Amino acid sequence: MSFNIGEFISSIFDLTAGDYLASVWGTEPWVSVVLDILGILIVATIPLLSVFFVGLIERKVLARMQDRIGPNRVGGKYGLLQMFADVVKMLTKELLVPAGADKVAYFLAPILSLATSALLFAVVPFAPGVIGTNLGVGVFYVLSISSVSVVALLLAGWGSNNKYALLGAFRAVAQLVSYEVPMILSLLVPIILASSMSTMEIVEAQAIPFVIFAPISALIFFVSSLAETGRSPFDLLEAESEIVAGFHTEYSGMVFGLFMAAEYMGIMFMCFLFSTTYLGGYRFFGLEEIVVGNGFQLGRLLGLFITIFKGALVFFVFMWLRATLPRLRIDQLLNFNWKFMVPLMLMILLTVALLDRLILDYIPQVGDAGRAGIHLVSNIIIGLAGIEVLRRSARRQRQRHNTTSTVLAVAENEGAPIFVAAEVEPAYGHDDHGHDAHAPVPAH
Protein backbone atom coordinates (compact mmCIF):
# COMPACT_ATOMS: atom_id res chain seq x y z
CA MET A 1 0.00 0.00 0.00
CA SER A 2 1.40 3.37 -0.97
CA PHE A 3 1.05 6.63 0.86
CA ASN A 4 -1.95 8.71 -0.17
CA ILE A 5 -2.18 12.17 1.28
CA GLY A 6 -5.99 12.32 1.03
CA GLU A 7 -6.46 9.03 2.84
CA PHE A 8 -3.91 10.08 5.43
CA ILE A 9 -5.81 13.29 6.22
CA SER A 10 -9.07 11.37 6.35
CA SER A 11 -7.46 8.87 8.74
CA ILE A 12 -6.41 11.75 10.98
CA PHE A 13 -10.00 12.91 11.17
CA ASP A 14 -11.43 9.54 12.15
CA LEU A 15 -8.49 9.04 14.54
CA THR A 16 -7.05 5.99 12.78
CA ALA A 17 -3.85 7.65 11.56
CA GLY A 18 -1.76 5.14 13.51
CA ASP A 19 -3.42 2.17 11.84
CA TYR A 20 -3.11 3.85 8.45
CA LEU A 21 0.61 4.56 8.86
CA ALA A 22 1.16 1.00 10.08
CA SER A 23 -0.55 -0.35 6.96
CA VAL A 24 1.57 1.91 4.73
CA TRP A 25 4.91 1.28 6.40
CA GLY A 26 4.53 -2.46 6.75
CA THR A 27 5.27 -4.72 9.66
CA GLU A 28 8.97 -4.22 10.26
CA PRO A 29 9.91 -3.91 13.94
CA TRP A 30 10.99 -0.27 13.66
CA VAL A 31 7.48 0.71 12.51
CA SER A 32 5.87 -0.18 15.80
CA VAL A 33 8.67 1.57 17.72
CA VAL A 34 8.26 4.77 15.67
CA LEU A 35 4.48 4.65 15.98
CA ASP A 36 4.73 4.08 19.73
CA ILE A 37 7.04 7.05 20.13
CA LEU A 38 4.69 9.20 18.01
CA GLY A 39 1.76 8.06 20.13
CA ILE A 40 3.57 8.86 23.38
CA LEU A 41 4.48 12.31 22.07
CA ILE A 42 0.88 13.01 21.08
CA VAL A 43 -0.67 11.74 24.31
CA ALA A 44 1.82 13.65 26.46
CA THR A 45 1.96 16.86 24.43
CA ILE A 46 -1.67 17.62 23.67
CA PRO A 47 -2.73 17.81 27.34
CA LEU A 48 0.30 20.00 28.03
CA LEU A 49 -0.62 22.37 25.21
CA SER A 50 -4.27 22.46 26.18
CA VAL A 51 -3.18 23.94 29.52
CA PHE A 52 -2.96 27.22 27.58
CA PHE A 53 -6.66 27.11 26.79
CA VAL A 54 -7.83 25.59 30.03
CA GLY A 55 -5.98 28.24 32.01
CA LEU A 56 -7.45 31.03 29.91
CA ILE A 57 -10.96 29.59 30.14
CA GLU A 58 -10.67 29.29 33.89
CA ARG A 59 -9.56 32.89 34.25
CA LYS A 60 -12.33 34.14 31.99
CA VAL A 61 -15.07 32.12 33.70
CA LEU A 62 -13.87 33.01 37.19
CA ALA A 63 -13.77 36.65 36.19
CA ARG A 64 -17.34 36.52 34.87
CA MET A 65 -18.56 34.85 38.05
CA GLN A 66 -16.88 37.53 40.14
CA ASP A 67 -18.26 40.33 37.96
CA ARG A 68 -14.95 41.14 36.30
CA ILE A 69 -13.88 40.95 32.68
CA GLY A 70 -10.69 38.93 33.00
CA PRO A 71 -7.85 39.00 30.48
CA ASN A 72 -9.00 41.02 27.48
CA ARG A 73 -6.01 42.69 25.83
CA VAL A 74 -3.45 40.22 24.58
CA GLY A 75 -4.16 38.54 21.26
CA GLY A 76 -7.16 40.47 20.04
CA LYS A 77 -10.58 40.41 21.51
CA TYR A 78 -10.80 37.89 24.31
CA GLY A 79 -7.29 37.83 25.65
CA LEU A 80 -6.75 34.72 23.56
CA LEU A 81 -2.97 34.87 23.72
CA GLN A 82 -2.77 35.83 27.39
CA MET A 83 -1.38 32.47 28.44
CA PHE A 84 1.25 32.51 25.68
CA ALA A 85 2.32 35.94 26.86
CA ASP A 86 2.53 34.62 30.40
CA VAL A 87 4.65 31.68 29.33
CA VAL A 88 7.01 33.97 27.45
CA LYS A 89 7.24 36.13 30.55
CA MET A 90 7.98 33.12 32.73
CA LEU A 91 10.62 31.86 30.32
CA THR A 92 12.44 35.18 30.44
CA LYS A 93 12.41 35.33 34.24
CA GLU A 94 15.44 34.43 36.26
CA LEU A 95 15.53 31.10 38.05
CA LEU A 96 16.21 31.96 41.66
CA VAL A 97 17.46 29.12 43.80
CA PRO A 98 17.15 29.91 47.51
CA ALA A 99 20.29 29.77 49.61
CA GLY A 100 20.69 26.44 51.36
CA ALA A 101 18.27 24.72 49.04
CA ASP A 102 18.71 21.04 48.37
CA LYS A 103 19.34 21.40 44.65
CA VAL A 104 18.58 17.79 43.75
CA ALA A 105 15.19 17.84 45.44
CA TYR A 106 14.51 21.41 44.35
CA PHE A 107 14.84 20.70 40.63
CA LEU A 108 13.56 17.12 40.71
CA ALA A 109 10.22 18.16 42.20
CA PRO A 110 8.73 20.13 39.26
CA ILE A 111 9.96 17.54 36.77
CA LEU A 112 8.42 14.68 38.76
CA SER A 113 5.22 16.64 39.21
CA LEU A 114 4.82 17.29 35.49
CA ALA A 115 5.89 13.78 34.53
CA THR A 116 3.32 12.11 36.76
CA SER A 117 0.58 14.40 35.45
CA ALA A 118 1.53 13.57 31.88
CA LEU A 119 1.73 9.83 32.60
CA LEU A 120 -1.85 9.82 33.86
CA PHE A 121 -3.21 10.63 30.42
CA ALA A 122 -1.99 7.29 29.08
CA VAL A 123 -5.17 5.57 30.27
CA VAL A 124 -7.79 8.17 29.34
CA PRO A 125 -10.11 6.70 26.70
CA PHE A 126 -10.67 9.69 24.39
CA ALA A 127 -12.82 7.93 21.80
CA PRO A 128 -13.73 4.35 20.88
CA GLY A 129 -10.40 2.59 20.45
CA VAL A 130 -8.43 5.79 21.04
CA ILE A 131 -6.44 5.41 24.24
CA GLY A 132 -2.78 5.74 25.09
CA THR A 133 -2.56 2.19 26.34
CA ASN A 134 -5.47 0.01 27.32
CA LEU A 135 -4.02 -1.35 30.54
CA GLY A 136 -5.84 -4.20 32.22
CA VAL A 137 -5.16 -2.44 35.54
CA GLY A 138 -6.01 1.05 34.26
CA VAL A 139 -7.65 2.50 37.36
CA PHE A 140 -5.03 0.96 39.64
CA TYR A 141 -2.34 2.51 37.44
CA VAL A 142 -3.97 5.90 37.94
CA LEU A 143 -3.90 5.49 41.70
CA SER A 144 -0.28 4.38 41.81
CA ILE A 145 0.91 7.20 39.55
CA SER A 146 -0.97 9.83 41.52
CA SER A 147 0.55 8.49 44.73
CA VAL A 148 3.97 9.23 43.21
CA SER A 149 2.95 12.86 42.67
CA VAL A 150 2.76 13.25 46.46
CA VAL A 151 6.51 12.64 46.52
CA ALA A 152 7.00 15.63 44.21
CA LEU A 153 5.25 17.96 46.64
CA LEU A 154 7.32 16.64 49.52
CA LEU A 155 10.53 17.16 47.52
CA ALA A 156 9.53 20.71 46.65
CA GLY A 157 8.71 21.56 50.25
CA TRP A 158 11.87 20.04 51.59
CA GLY A 159 14.21 21.20 48.86
CA SER A 160 13.19 24.85 49.11
CA ASN A 161 14.68 25.26 52.59
CA ASN A 162 11.74 27.44 53.55
CA LYS A 163 9.42 26.99 56.50
CA TYR A 164 6.29 27.96 54.60
CA ALA A 165 7.14 25.57 51.81
CA LEU A 166 7.79 22.74 54.25
CA LEU A 167 4.55 23.39 56.16
CA GLY A 168 2.70 23.56 52.86
CA ALA A 169 4.19 20.25 51.82
CA PHE A 170 3.22 18.62 55.13
CA ARG A 171 -0.31 19.88 54.73
CA ALA A 172 -0.38 18.73 51.15
CA VAL A 173 0.75 15.24 52.06
CA ALA A 174 -1.76 14.98 54.92
CA GLN A 175 -4.56 16.12 52.64
CA LEU A 176 -3.63 14.07 49.60
CA VAL A 177 -2.97 10.88 51.52
CA SER A 178 -6.25 11.24 53.45
CA TYR A 179 -8.41 11.98 50.46
CA GLU A 180 -6.83 9.17 48.51
CA VAL A 181 -8.84 6.78 50.69
CA PRO A 182 -12.39 7.88 49.74
CA MET A 183 -11.18 8.37 46.17
CA ILE A 184 -9.96 4.78 45.92
CA LEU A 185 -13.14 3.50 47.55
CA SER A 186 -15.39 5.50 45.24
CA LEU A 187 -13.36 4.35 42.22
CA LEU A 188 -13.98 0.76 43.27
CA VAL A 189 -17.70 1.18 42.66
CA PRO A 190 -17.40 1.58 38.86
CA ILE A 191 -14.82 -1.23 38.91
CA ILE A 192 -17.33 -3.53 40.60
CA LEU A 193 -20.18 -2.46 38.33
CA ALA A 194 -18.09 -2.93 35.18
CA SER A 195 -16.20 -5.92 36.65
CA SER A 196 -13.01 -4.56 35.10
CA MET A 197 -10.20 -2.22 36.03
CA SER A 198 -9.51 -1.14 32.47
CA THR A 199 -10.79 2.38 31.81
CA MET A 200 -11.84 1.37 28.31
CA GLU A 201 -13.97 -1.50 29.58
CA ILE A 202 -15.50 0.69 32.27
CA VAL A 203 -16.66 3.05 29.53
CA GLU A 204 -17.89 0.16 27.39
CA ALA A 205 -19.93 -1.14 30.34
CA GLN A 206 -21.80 2.12 30.75
CA ALA A 207 -24.86 1.74 28.57
CA ILE A 208 -26.38 3.58 31.51
CA PRO A 209 -23.83 5.94 33.08
CA PHE A 210 -22.70 4.80 36.52
CA VAL A 211 -23.68 8.15 38.01
CA ILE A 212 -27.26 6.88 37.82
CA PHE A 213 -26.28 3.63 39.56
CA ALA A 214 -24.46 5.35 42.40
CA PRO A 215 -24.95 9.12 42.62
CA ILE A 216 -23.70 9.36 46.19
CA SER A 217 -20.45 7.62 45.46
CA ALA A 218 -20.08 9.81 42.35
CA LEU A 219 -20.47 12.84 44.59
CA ILE A 220 -17.87 11.50 47.02
CA PHE A 221 -15.51 10.85 44.15
CA PHE A 222 -16.06 14.38 42.92
CA VAL A 223 -15.38 15.90 46.34
CA SER A 224 -12.25 13.84 46.87
CA SER A 225 -11.01 14.68 43.39
CA LEU A 226 -11.39 18.36 44.32
CA ALA A 227 -9.22 17.67 47.34
CA GLU A 228 -6.71 15.57 45.40
CA THR A 229 -6.14 18.38 42.91
CA GLY A 230 -6.01 20.95 45.70
CA ARG A 231 -8.92 22.94 44.34
CA SER A 232 -11.11 25.29 46.31
CA PRO A 233 -12.61 24.70 48.88
CA PHE A 234 -9.73 22.30 49.59
CA ASP A 235 -6.93 24.60 48.46
CA LEU A 236 -5.12 24.55 51.77
CA LEU A 237 -1.96 23.47 50.03
CA GLU A 238 -1.43 27.02 48.93
CA ALA A 239 -3.47 29.05 51.38
CA GLU A 240 -1.73 32.34 50.75
CA SER A 241 -3.10 33.99 53.89
CA GLU A 242 -1.34 31.38 56.01
CA ILE A 243 1.59 29.79 54.24
CA VAL A 244 2.35 32.18 51.32
CA ALA A 245 2.01 29.75 48.43
CA GLY A 246 2.62 26.40 50.06
CA PHE A 247 5.12 24.02 48.60
CA HIS A 248 5.96 26.21 45.58
CA THR A 249 6.69 29.38 47.55
CA GLU A 250 10.31 29.45 46.47
CA TYR A 251 9.84 28.65 42.81
CA SER A 252 10.06 31.31 40.13
CA GLY A 253 10.02 31.57 36.39
CA MET A 254 9.42 28.51 34.27
CA VAL A 255 10.09 26.09 37.13
CA PHE A 256 6.99 27.52 38.75
CA GLY A 257 5.37 27.25 35.34
CA LEU A 258 6.01 23.52 35.35
CA PHE A 259 4.18 23.19 38.65
CA MET A 260 1.30 25.21 37.26
CA ALA A 261 1.12 23.13 34.11
CA ALA A 262 1.21 19.95 36.19
CA GLU A 263 -1.59 21.25 38.36
CA TYR A 264 -3.81 22.08 35.40
CA MET A 265 -3.05 18.75 33.78
CA GLY A 266 -3.99 17.03 37.01
CA ILE A 267 -7.27 18.91 37.09
CA MET A 268 -8.00 18.06 33.47
CA PHE A 269 -7.21 14.45 34.16
CA MET A 270 -9.52 14.34 37.17
CA CYS A 271 -12.32 15.77 35.01
CA PHE A 272 -11.68 13.12 32.39
CA LEU A 273 -11.49 10.41 35.04
CA PHE A 274 -14.82 11.48 36.50
CA SER A 275 -16.45 11.49 33.09
CA THR A 276 -14.84 8.13 32.28
CA THR A 277 -15.85 6.33 35.42
CA TYR A 278 -19.22 7.88 36.17
CA LEU A 279 -20.53 9.83 33.17
CA GLY A 280 -19.99 7.23 30.47
CA GLY A 281 -16.84 8.65 28.85
CA TYR A 282 -17.23 8.91 25.10
CA ARG A 283 -20.64 7.22 25.04
CA PHE A 284 -23.70 9.29 24.29
CA PHE A 285 -26.76 7.46 22.99
CA GLY A 286 -24.81 5.52 20.37
CA LEU A 287 -23.46 8.68 18.79
CA GLU A 288 -19.96 7.26 19.08
CA GLU A 289 -20.69 4.37 16.71
CA ILE A 290 -21.72 6.32 13.63
CA VAL A 291 -19.96 5.33 10.40
CA VAL A 292 -20.54 7.44 7.28
CA GLY A 293 -19.59 7.05 3.62
CA ASN A 294 -17.06 4.37 2.74
CA GLY A 295 -15.96 3.46 6.24
CA PHE A 296 -15.20 6.94 7.58
CA GLN A 297 -15.78 6.52 11.31
CA LEU A 298 -17.41 9.80 12.18
CA GLY A 299 -18.39 8.31 15.54
CA ARG A 300 -14.80 8.27 16.74
CA LEU A 301 -14.44 11.99 16.11
CA LEU A 302 -17.80 12.58 17.80
CA GLY A 303 -16.63 10.40 20.69
CA LEU A 304 -13.62 12.67 21.11
CA PHE A 305 -15.88 15.71 21.26
CA ILE A 306 -18.22 13.98 23.71
CA THR A 307 -15.29 13.15 26.00
CA ILE A 308 -14.03 16.72 25.86
CA PHE A 309 -17.54 18.08 26.41
CA LYS A 310 -18.16 15.92 29.46
CA GLY A 311 -14.73 16.75 30.86
CA ALA A 312 -15.41 20.45 30.28
CA LEU A 313 -18.73 20.13 32.08
CA VAL A 314 -17.01 18.70 35.15
CA PHE A 315 -14.34 21.36 34.90
CA PHE A 316 -17.03 24.03 34.84
CA VAL A 317 -18.33 22.76 38.18
CA PHE A 318 -14.73 22.86 39.48
CA MET A 319 -14.48 26.52 38.48
CA TRP A 320 -17.94 27.30 39.82
CA LEU A 321 -17.04 25.90 43.25
CA ARG A 322 -13.79 27.81 43.22
CA ALA A 323 -15.56 31.07 42.54
CA THR A 324 -18.14 30.56 45.27
CA LEU A 325 -16.81 28.55 48.20
CA PRO A 326 -14.52 29.77 51.00
CA ARG A 327 -11.59 27.70 52.12
CA LEU A 328 -11.93 25.06 54.84
CA ARG A 329 -9.73 24.75 57.88
CA ILE A 330 -7.38 21.79 58.04
CA ASP A 331 -9.25 20.14 60.94
CA GLN A 332 -12.59 20.51 59.16
CA LEU A 333 -11.03 19.05 56.07
CA LEU A 334 -9.64 15.99 57.80
CA ASN A 335 -12.70 15.45 60.01
CA PHE A 336 -15.01 15.60 57.03
CA ASN A 337 -12.89 13.03 55.28
CA TRP A 338 -12.32 10.51 58.05
CA LYS A 339 -15.54 10.83 59.99
CA PHE A 340 -18.02 11.23 57.19
CA MET A 341 -16.83 10.33 53.70
CA VAL A 342 -14.79 7.22 54.47
CA PRO A 343 -17.44 5.44 56.61
CA LEU A 344 -20.21 6.37 54.20
CA MET A 345 -18.18 5.22 51.23
CA LEU A 346 -17.34 1.93 52.95
CA MET A 347 -21.04 1.30 53.49
CA ILE A 348 -21.85 2.13 49.89
CA LEU A 349 -19.04 -0.07 48.62
CA LEU A 350 -20.18 -3.07 50.66
CA THR A 351 -23.78 -2.63 49.56
CA VAL A 352 -22.91 -2.19 45.90
CA ALA A 353 -20.69 -5.27 45.89
CA LEU A 354 -23.29 -7.43 47.62
CA LEU A 355 -26.30 -6.14 45.68
CA ASP A 356 -24.60 -6.42 42.31
CA ARG A 357 -23.63 -10.02 42.97
CA LEU A 358 -27.17 -10.85 44.13
CA ILE A 359 -28.79 -9.16 41.13
CA LEU A 360 -26.49 -10.83 38.62
CA ASP A 361 -26.87 -14.25 40.24
CA TYR A 362 -30.56 -14.38 41.12
CA ILE A 363 -32.52 -11.84 39.11
CA PRO A 364 -30.55 -11.27 35.90
CA GLN A 365 -33.86 -10.79 34.04
CA VAL A 366 -34.30 -7.24 35.42
CA GLY A 367 -31.78 -6.11 32.85
CA ASP A 368 -29.59 -3.05 32.90
CA ALA A 369 -32.33 -0.59 33.76
CA GLY A 370 -33.62 -2.66 36.68
CA ARG A 371 -30.09 -3.12 37.97
CA ALA A 372 -29.52 0.63 37.78
CA GLY A 373 -32.80 1.27 39.59
CA ILE A 374 -32.05 -1.09 42.48
CA HIS A 375 -28.57 0.38 42.91
CA LEU A 376 -29.96 3.90 42.75
CA VAL A 377 -32.53 3.26 45.47
CA SER A 378 -30.02 1.56 47.79
CA ASN A 379 -27.51 4.31 47.20
CA ILE A 380 -29.95 7.07 48.02
CA ILE A 381 -31.11 5.28 51.17
CA ILE A 382 -27.53 4.93 52.41
CA GLY A 383 -26.80 8.52 51.52
CA LEU A 384 -29.82 9.82 53.43
CA ALA A 385 -29.00 7.61 56.41
CA GLY A 386 -25.45 8.93 56.40
CA ILE A 387 -26.63 12.53 56.39
CA GLU A 388 -29.10 11.75 59.20
CA VAL A 389 -26.32 10.25 61.34
CA LEU A 390 -24.21 13.31 60.63
CA ARG A 391 -27.03 15.63 61.63
CA ARG A 392 -27.59 13.81 64.91
CA SER A 393 -23.94 13.84 65.84
CA ALA A 394 -23.84 17.52 64.91
CA ARG A 395 -26.78 18.20 67.21
CA ARG A 396 -25.10 16.34 70.05
CA GLN A 397 -21.96 18.30 69.42
CA ARG A 398 -23.91 21.56 69.50
CA GLN A 399 -25.61 20.64 72.77
CA ARG A 400 -22.32 19.84 74.37
CA HIS A 401 -21.02 23.06 72.94
CA ASN A 402 -23.84 25.05 74.56
CA THR A 403 -23.49 23.43 77.98
CA THR A 404 -19.75 23.89 78.14
CA SER A 405 -19.42 27.29 76.60
CA THR A 406 -16.07 27.95 78.25
CA VAL A 407 -14.30 25.45 76.04
CA LEU A 408 -15.75 26.90 72.89
CA ALA A 409 -12.72 26.73 70.70
CA VAL A 410 -11.79 23.23 71.82
CA ALA A 411 -15.21 21.77 71.17
CA GLU A 412 -15.22 23.22 67.71
CA ASN A 413 -11.84 21.89 66.89
CA GLU A 414 -12.71 18.52 68.29
CA GLY A 415 -14.38 16.46 65.69
CA ALA A 416 -17.26 18.75 64.89
CA PRO A 417 -18.48 17.70 61.48
CA ILE A 418 -17.66 20.31 58.95
CA PHE A 419 -21.18 21.54 58.23
CA VAL A 420 -21.69 22.43 61.86
CA ALA A 421 -18.33 23.96 62.39
CA ALA A 422 -18.82 26.10 59.34
CA GLU A 423 -22.17 27.32 60.66
CA VAL A 424 -20.82 28.23 64.04
CA GLU A 425 -17.74 29.98 62.91
CA PRO A 426 -17.17 30.85 59.27
CA ALA A 427 -13.89 29.54 57.98
CA TYR A 428 -11.30 32.16 57.49
CA GLY A 429 -9.11 32.62 54.50
CA HIS A 430 -11.81 33.39 51.98
CA ASP A 431 -10.31 33.31 48.55
CA ASP A 432 -11.81 36.59 47.47
CA HIS A 433 -8.90 38.45 45.98
CA GLY A 434 -9.27 39.63 42.46
CA HIS A 435 -7.15 37.25 40.45
CA ASP A 436 -6.88 33.59 41.20
CA ALA A 437 -4.23 32.10 43.39
CA HIS A 438 -2.34 30.19 40.79
CA ALA A 439 -3.02 32.26 37.76
CA PRO A 440 0.15 32.53 35.77
CA VAL A 441 0.94 35.90 37.30
CA PRO A 442 3.31 34.60 39.93
CA ALA A 443 3.46 37.01 42.79
CA HIS A 444 6.90 35.76 43.65
Added chain:
Amino acid sequence: MTLEQVIFILVSFLTLGTGIVVVTNRNLFHAALAMMASFLGVAGLYILLDAGFLAAAQLLVYIGAISILIIFAIMLTRRMMQAREASFNSQSGLGLFTAVATFALLAAVIGQFWWGVDAFNGRPDVPDTVLQNTVSSLGKAFVSPEAYVVPFIVASVLLLAALIGAIYVAWPTVHAEDEA
Protein backbone atom coordinates in the same frame (compact mmCIF):
# COMPACT_ATOMS: atom_id res chain seq x y z
CA MET B 1 20.07 -7.10 20.85
CA THR B 2 16.37 -6.54 20.81
CA LEU B 3 14.79 -3.37 22.12
CA GLU B 4 13.49 -5.28 25.11
CA GLN B 5 17.02 -6.27 26.12
CA VAL B 6 18.21 -2.68 25.81
CA ILE B 7 15.38 -1.55 28.07
CA PHE B 8 16.14 -4.37 30.48
CA ILE B 9 19.78 -3.32 30.75
CA LEU B 10 18.83 0.33 31.29
CA VAL B 11 16.28 -0.52 33.96
CA SER B 12 18.71 -2.89 35.69
CA PHE B 13 21.36 -0.18 35.75
CA LEU B 14 18.81 2.21 37.25
CA THR B 15 17.89 -0.30 39.93
CA LEU B 16 21.42 -1.35 40.87
CA GLY B 17 23.07 2.05 40.43
CA THR B 18 20.60 3.86 42.64
CA GLY B 19 20.77 0.91 45.04
CA ILE B 20 24.51 1.56 45.43
CA VAL B 21 23.78 5.26 45.97
CA VAL B 22 21.35 4.34 48.75
CA VAL B 23 24.05 2.67 50.81
CA THR B 24 26.96 4.98 49.99
CA ASN B 25 25.40 8.45 50.02
CA ARG B 26 26.06 10.32 53.24
CA ASN B 27 22.99 12.50 52.88
CA LEU B 28 20.09 10.47 54.24
CA PHE B 29 17.50 12.41 52.30
CA HIS B 30 19.28 11.81 49.01
CA ALA B 31 19.65 8.16 49.94
CA ALA B 32 15.89 7.96 50.37
CA LEU B 33 15.40 9.59 46.96
CA ALA B 34 17.77 7.09 45.40
CA MET B 35 15.82 4.32 47.06
CA MET B 36 12.67 5.58 45.37
CA ALA B 37 14.44 5.49 42.01
CA SER B 38 15.54 1.96 42.80
CA PHE B 39 11.95 0.96 43.55
CA LEU B 40 10.96 2.56 40.26
CA GLY B 41 13.51 0.38 38.51
CA VAL B 42 12.03 -2.71 40.14
CA ALA B 43 8.59 -1.64 38.91
CA GLY B 44 10.12 -1.35 35.45
CA LEU B 45 11.41 -4.93 35.73
CA TYR B 46 7.91 -6.09 36.65
CA ILE B 47 6.52 -4.34 33.56
CA LEU B 48 9.13 -6.13 31.41
CA LEU B 49 7.85 -9.38 32.92
CA ASP B 50 4.29 -8.43 31.87
CA ALA B 51 3.26 -8.19 35.52
CA GLY B 52 1.43 -4.87 35.24
CA PHE B 53 -0.54 -5.31 38.42
CA LEU B 54 2.58 -6.02 40.43
CA ALA B 55 4.30 -2.97 38.91
CA ALA B 56 1.39 -0.69 39.84
CA ALA B 57 1.31 -2.19 43.35
CA GLN B 58 5.06 -1.62 43.63
CA LEU B 59 4.58 2.07 42.77
CA LEU B 60 1.61 2.48 45.09
CA VAL B 61 3.04 0.67 48.08
CA TYR B 62 6.78 1.28 47.93
CA ILE B 63 7.00 4.75 46.41
CA GLY B 64 3.60 6.10 47.39
CA ALA B 65 3.56 4.86 50.96
CA ILE B 66 6.79 3.38 52.33
CA SER B 67 9.16 5.92 50.83
CA ILE B 68 7.01 8.79 52.04
CA LEU B 69 6.99 7.25 55.50
CA ILE B 70 10.79 6.99 55.41
CA ILE B 71 11.15 10.58 54.22
CA PHE B 72 8.89 11.76 57.03
CA ALA B 73 10.96 9.79 59.50
CA ILE B 74 14.14 11.42 58.18
CA MET B 75 12.58 14.86 58.30
CA LEU B 76 11.33 14.46 61.84
CA THR B 77 14.56 13.10 63.32
CA ARG B 78 16.75 15.44 65.21
CA ARG B 79 19.78 16.02 63.03
CA MET B 80 17.94 16.31 59.77
CA MET B 81 19.47 19.57 58.65
CA GLN B 82 23.07 18.41 58.84
CA ALA B 83 22.31 15.11 57.14
CA ARG B 84 25.91 14.02 57.32
CA GLU B 85 25.68 10.66 58.99
CA ALA B 86 28.54 8.24 58.65
CA SER B 87 27.46 5.73 56.05
CA PHE B 88 29.65 2.83 57.15
CA ASN B 89 30.12 1.19 60.50
CA SER B 90 32.66 -1.32 61.72
CA GLN B 91 30.61 -4.46 61.07
CA SER B 92 31.91 -5.10 57.57
CA GLY B 93 32.67 -8.76 58.32
CA LEU B 94 29.13 -9.45 59.45
CA GLY B 95 27.77 -7.45 56.50
CA LEU B 96 29.85 -9.43 54.03
CA PHE B 97 28.62 -12.68 55.55
CA THR B 98 24.97 -11.56 55.33
CA ALA B 99 25.39 -10.43 51.73
CA VAL B 100 27.05 -13.68 50.64
CA ALA B 101 24.47 -15.77 52.49
CA THR B 102 21.57 -13.85 50.93
CA PHE B 103 23.13 -14.17 47.50
CA ALA B 104 23.65 -17.89 47.96
CA LEU B 105 20.07 -18.38 49.10
CA LEU B 106 18.65 -16.40 46.16
CA ALA B 107 20.93 -18.13 43.69
CA ALA B 108 19.88 -21.53 45.02
CA VAL B 109 16.18 -20.70 44.81
CA ILE B 110 16.41 -19.13 41.36
CA GLY B 111 18.70 -21.88 40.13
CA GLN B 112 16.08 -24.50 40.90
CA PHE B 113 13.77 -22.94 38.36
CA TRP B 114 16.41 -21.61 36.06
CA TRP B 115 17.96 -24.58 34.39
CA GLY B 116 14.67 -25.94 33.14
CA VAL B 117 13.89 -22.79 31.19
CA ASP B 118 16.03 -21.35 28.46
CA ALA B 119 16.57 -18.11 30.34
CA PHE B 120 18.54 -16.32 27.67
CA ASN B 121 16.16 -16.68 24.75
CA GLY B 122 13.23 -14.56 25.74
CA ARG B 123 10.21 -15.45 27.74
CA PRO B 124 7.85 -18.34 27.21
CA ASP B 125 4.91 -17.34 25.04
CA VAL B 126 1.98 -16.40 27.21
CA PRO B 127 -1.22 -15.57 25.36
CA ASP B 128 -2.41 -11.98 25.66
CA THR B 129 -5.76 -13.03 27.11
CA VAL B 130 -4.01 -14.48 30.16
CA LEU B 131 -1.96 -11.32 30.64
CA GLN B 132 -5.04 -9.15 30.32
CA ASN B 133 -6.80 -11.09 33.05
CA THR B 134 -4.06 -11.30 35.68
CA VAL B 135 -6.14 -9.25 38.10
CA SER B 136 -9.16 -11.48 37.88
CA SER B 137 -7.00 -14.62 38.19
CA LEU B 138 -5.33 -13.09 41.24
CA GLY B 139 -8.71 -12.27 42.77
CA LYS B 140 -10.00 -15.77 42.18
CA ALA B 141 -6.84 -17.30 43.66
CA PHE B 142 -7.26 -15.21 46.78
CA VAL B 143 -10.75 -16.49 47.57
CA SER B 144 -10.65 -19.98 46.17
CA PRO B 145 -10.40 -22.76 48.79
CA GLU B 146 -7.88 -24.68 46.64
CA ALA B 147 -5.52 -21.71 46.48
CA TYR B 148 -4.68 -18.96 48.94
CA VAL B 149 -7.83 -18.31 50.93
CA VAL B 150 -6.27 -19.23 54.29
CA PRO B 151 -3.16 -17.00 54.03
CA PHE B 152 -5.38 -14.24 52.64
CA ILE B 153 -7.74 -14.38 55.61
CA VAL B 154 -4.89 -14.66 58.09
CA ALA B 155 -3.34 -11.54 56.59
CA SER B 156 -6.70 -9.75 56.77
CA VAL B 157 -7.10 -10.67 60.43
CA LEU B 158 -3.60 -9.43 61.14
CA LEU B 159 -4.34 -6.10 59.46
CA LEU B 160 -7.65 -5.81 61.29
CA ALA B 161 -5.91 -6.46 64.60
CA ALA B 162 -3.36 -3.77 63.77
CA LEU B 163 -6.16 -1.33 62.91
CA ILE B 164 -8.05 -2.00 66.14
CA GLY B 165 -4.81 -1.72 68.09
CA ALA B 166 -4.08 1.64 66.48
CA ILE B 167 -7.57 2.91 67.34
CA TYR B 168 -7.20 1.68 70.92
CA VAL B 169 -3.85 3.41 71.33
CA ALA B 170 -5.14 6.64 69.85
CA TRP B 171 -8.48 6.60 71.69
CA PRO B 172 -8.67 9.52 74.12
CA THR B 173 -9.21 8.35 77.70
CA VAL B 174 -12.01 9.86 79.78
CA HIS B 175 -9.44 11.55 81.95
CA ALA B 176 -7.79 13.32 79.04
CA GLU B 177 -11.16 14.56 77.81
CA ASP B 178 -11.92 16.10 81.19
CA GLU B 179 -8.68 17.97 81.15
CA ALA B 180 -9.42 19.36 77.73
